[in-house]
Amino acid sequence: MDQIIATLRAHLDALPKRMRDADSKLNGARAAVASAKESLTQALGQRKKLELDAEQWKERAKKYRSQSSSVKTNEAYKALQQEIAAAEAEASRIEDRVLEQMMAIEEIERRVKHVEADLKEAEQAVAAEKKQIEAQYHDEKKRSGAASAERDEVARKVAEDVLDLYTRISKKHPGSPMAEARGDQCRACGLRVLPHILQLLTSDTDQELFRCESCGRILYSLEPIPHAAPKVAADGAAGT
Ligand SMILES: [Zn+2]
16 A cells, blocks of 8 residues: 555656646747747838838938939039939839838748647647646545555554554665565565575464564565465465
8 A cells, every 4th residue: 555655646746747847848839939929020120121221212312303403513413313313223122122021021920820820739738738637636636545544444453563663664665664575585685585584474373573684674475375275275266
């Protein structure tokens, strides 16, 4: 019962980590959304900047044009016409770039929608997983409570001094205060168990308690108790 309880407790204790692990599955999808949105912000900023640039060149061309009536010489007039043409060409060149930028923005907007849909899908999957983890947690908590009650029931039937000893050894060897003696060895630490102790362990008349001399665990044997064996066979339960 203690081993069952320990296993259940370990599961129950792992709940926060399992929840965190489930959440961390969203990290990639969240990062993709953040990155796409960042790209969009940058692209929108770039478009704004280009639009302002184009506007400035257009203003410049307009200003030059308004000056053309007050120019005195033919040469100066020609030079001003060239300035106007250059400013208008620049404005037009930048406007082409604005158009390109707008197409790039549409592409990025599609990407944002796509990664947002991916994130939503991942969130739903993780929510379902967390719900399942919680359901399992409640089930295990219930089983752990039942196991503890059953353990107390069993413990009540064990002599107090034996139970004290068991508790003490449990502190040193959590989950395995007892060890099977088999093939003349303590199966927990490997130390040799003396033959006469093995014999006493399998005797149904001897009530003495033996501990491994090395690890201190309480020894038990699963080998059939010789006196009981013929009776079991006679009952037709042989071969078990
Ligand atoms: Zn041992």
